[in-house]
Amino acid sequence: MSPNIGTVWSDSIEHLTEKQTSVTAMSQHRKTPVQVETVEPAACSVDLRLSILQKVPFFSDLPDAEIRTLNDQFREYGFQPGEPIYFSGEKAATLYVVASGQVKLLRHSMSGQDVLLDILKPGDYFGSLTTLADELYPDTAQAHTAVCVLSIQTEAFRTLLQQYPPVALTVLDITARRLQETQEIVRRLSADSVEQRIAAVLLKLAQKLGEISDEGILIQMPLSRDDLAQMTGTTTETASRIISQFQKEGLVHSGRKWIVITGRPGLKMIAAAADTV
Amino acid sequence: MSPNIGTVWSDSIEHLTEKQTSVTAMSQHRKTPVQVETVEPAACSVDLRLSILQKVPFFSDLPDAEIRTLNDQFREYGFQPGEPIYFSGEKAATLYVVASGQVKLLRHSMSGQDVLLDILKPGDYFGSLTTLADELYPDTAQAHTAVCVLSIQTEAFRTLLQQYPPVALTVLDITARRLQETQEIVRRLSADSVEQRIAAVLLKLAQKLGEISDEGILIQMPLSRDDLAQMTGTTTETASRIISQFQKEGLVHSGRKWIVITGRPGLKMIAAAADTV
DNA sequence: GCCGTTACATGATCTGGCTCAAATAACTGC
DNA sequence: GCAGTTATTTGAGCCAGATCATGTAACGGC
Numbered sequence: 246m247s248p249n250i251g252t253v254w255s256d257s258i259e260h261l262t263e264k265q266t267s268v269t270a271m272s273q274h275r276k277t278p279v280q281v282e283t284v285e286p287a288a289c290s291v292d293l294r295l296s297i298l299q300k301v302p303f304f305s306d307l308p309d310a311e312i313r314t315l316n317d318q319f320r321e322y323g324f325q326p327g328e329p330i331y332f333s334g335e336k337a338a339t340l341y342v343v344a345s346g347q348v349k350l351l352r353h354s355m356s357g358q359d360v361l362l363d364i365l366k367p368g369d370y371f372g373s374l375t376t377l378a379d380e381l382y383p384d385t386a387q388a389h390t391a392v393c394v395l396s397i398q399t400e401a402f403r404t405l406l407q408q409y410p411p412v413a414l415t416v417l418d419i420t421a422r423r424l425q426e427t428q429e430i431v432r433r434l435s436a437d438s439v440e441q442r443i444a445a446v447l448l449k450l451a452q453k454l455g456e457i458s459d460e461g462i463l464i465q466m467p468l469s470r471d472d473l474a475q476m477t478g479t480t481t482e483t484a485s486r487i488i489s490q491f492q493k494e495g496l497v498h499s500g501r502k503w504i505v506i507t508g509r510p511g512l513k514m515i516a517a518a519a520d521t522v
Numbered sequence: 523m524s525p526n527i528g529t530v531w532s533d534s535i536e537h538l539t540e541k542q543t544s545v546t547a548m549s550q551h552r553k554t555p556v557q558v559e560t561v562e563p564a565a566c567s568v569d570l571r572l573s574i575l576q577k578v579p580f581f582s583d584l585p586d587a588e589i590r591t592l593n594d595q596f597r598e599y600g601f602q603p604g605e606p607i608y609f610s611g612e613k614a615a616t617l618y619v620v621a622s623g624q625v626k627l628l629r630h631s632m633s634g635q636d637v638l639l640d641i642l643k644p645g646d647y648f649g650s651l652t653t654l655a656d657e658l659y660p661d662t663a664q665a666h667t668a669v670c671v672l673s674i675q676t677e678a679f680r681t682l683l684q685q686y687p688p689v690a691l692t693v694l695d696i697t698a699r700r701l702q703e704t705q706e707i708v709r710r711l712s713a714d715s716v717e718q719r720i721a722a723v724l725l726k727l728a729q730k731l732g733e734i735s736d737e738g739i740l741i742q743m744p745l746s747r748d749d750l751a752q753m754t755g756t757t758t759e760t761a762s763r764i765i766s767q768f769q770k771e772g773l774v775h776s777g778r779k780w781i782v783i784t785g786r787p788g789l790k791m792i793a794a795a796a797d798t799v
Numbered sequence: 800g801c802c803g804t805t806a807c808a809t810g811a812t813c814t815g816g817c818t819c820a821a822a823t824a825a826c827t828g829c
Numbered sequence: 830g831c832a833g834t835t836a837t838t839t840g841a842g843c844c845a846g847a848t849c850a851t852g853t854a855a856c857g858g859c
Contacts, residue, residue: 354713434711435755436631478712
């Protein structure tokens with residue numbers, strides 16, 4: 246059997262915003278180039294709430310008036326970096342939407358090893374989407390940066406989905422897409438080397454959170470070797486070694502908790518390479 | 523941080539059907555105990571179609587009259603074991619439902635290694651659920667046994683979802699559930715040993731396709747060491763070694779392409795064990 | 800019932816990546 | 830600016846599991 250193999254998803258970076266880095270034009274920086282936005286932890290303004298709800302892909306189809314109504318159904322919460330939003334095993338009945346900042350989604354193992362499933366950005370949803378079975382969160386959500394999240398009871402959300410079929414379809418699309426992406430991760434964990442997996446994750450993050458800087462594509466969030474390791478099913482040490490190697494090869498420029506991609510084509514080669522050459 | 527860890531999903535086997543094994547009461551069988559149902563490859567009867575559509579979780583809420591209408595929208599196809607239903611990379615615009623038999627869902631890697639994402643049973647859907655992006659199948663669907671599948675154009679299906687919001691919600695629930703399960707696989711691949719992964723997959727398959735026999739729970743489908751390896755991200759040899767070991771420990775009884783679970787509690791211990799004891 | 804084919808088993812060897820360990824370097828708070 | 834803390838780097842040894850190799854047993858076809 247010789248099926249078509251290939252990357253199916255778009256991998257353009259055209260959407261990336263170019264931000265004028267006022268600091269260190271000579272690029273020999275040692276300080277993090279990541280711009281951590283300091284959010285008032287306990288409240289996002291009403292304006293922010295509305296603009297976020299509009300930005301949530303779910304609701305982008307809805308008329309403004311409807312969104313204003315929805316707005317009342319949501320509550321807002323702020324969390325500090327590292328703070329848990331909910332724990333795996335807790336009773337699950339709430340759906341969340343990231344308003345600002347980033348949220349980590351992770352699963353814990355008996356061995357103590359945590360696996361980082363995803364890092365969510367503003368507009369992404371998480372938590373309990375459906376009123377299934379036993380109603381316990383299978384994963385833990387944790388603030389990665391300072392975040393503001395909007396929340397709604399799962400039941401209320403489902404009523405809403407019944408009311409607006411197009412919204413339900415959009416939510417389905419997003420969930421189906423996430424399933425595809427997660428299946429690709431399964432494939433990578435089963436068939437690719439750690440080096441390939443790390444290259445792939447860097448490219449993915451660049452696509453998702455990348456920002457053009459004078460040196461290359463800055464992944465606009467704090468990203469430690471350990472985060473990287475938890476995302477690729479390896480150890481901190483190995484992640485560190487691989488990043489060092491990439492840096493030697495001129496593919497990335499990195500420091501403490503930040504990475505700039507300087508050789509996207511090279512990383513793509515590595516991520517896609519068949520071992521058997 | 524010390525979050526709650528634990529199995530969230532129900533793991534009962536109460537639903538398993540008990541089938542009177544007419545063959546080899548003395549259980550020293552060498553021939554496969556798996557009962558391969560021989561289906562007319564190119565056609566499932568109209569009755570079968572209706573009863574399948576009713577069984578599909580999507581439509582179980584719908585009144586019979588509606589289902590009869592739906593029936594016209596579906597076409598049916600038969601496939602022989604090993605035959606591809608669609609290939610990754612092909613243009614995707616069709617949604618399928620398994621009517622009878624089992625379907626493998628897999629992804630290919632450049633290295634030639636295939637990863638088995640799931641084995642679907644009657645009532646399960648696969649193919650293109652949503653009209654997303656570039657419309658290429660990211661995975662390959664292949665008949666595992668002789669199968670009969672029903673198919674509908676993705677567009678028609680979406681129209682249908684718009685018409686029946688409760689159906690859309692059910693589809694969403696199923697997709698969300700699959701996402702959860704796939705994330706659990708990611709966790710296992712990242713954090714568990716091969717032995718644990720194989721034990722877990724056996725239990726999962728037992729829950730899904732198990733049938734009580736006089737010896738234990740028979741996984742009612744052909745299941746080779748290679749299938750097992752592709753599901754757990756290991757090699758055929760290692761899978762074989764682990765099964766041999768399980769057999770020595772009295773946890774399973776197995777032959778060529780079949781496995782009976784004789785020690786469910788033992789397997790559960792292994793699947794759940796923290797390495798650090 | 801025999802033969803060819805296809806799974807499966809198992810030994811021997813090799814290695815990518817994990818573990819353990821210890822030294823630096825970057826940030827933070829004061 | 831200094832001290833303490835936390836992230837990163839790098840080395841050395843080790844091991845689970847991959848690879849390579851070979852033998853054997855089950856099954857299907859005729």
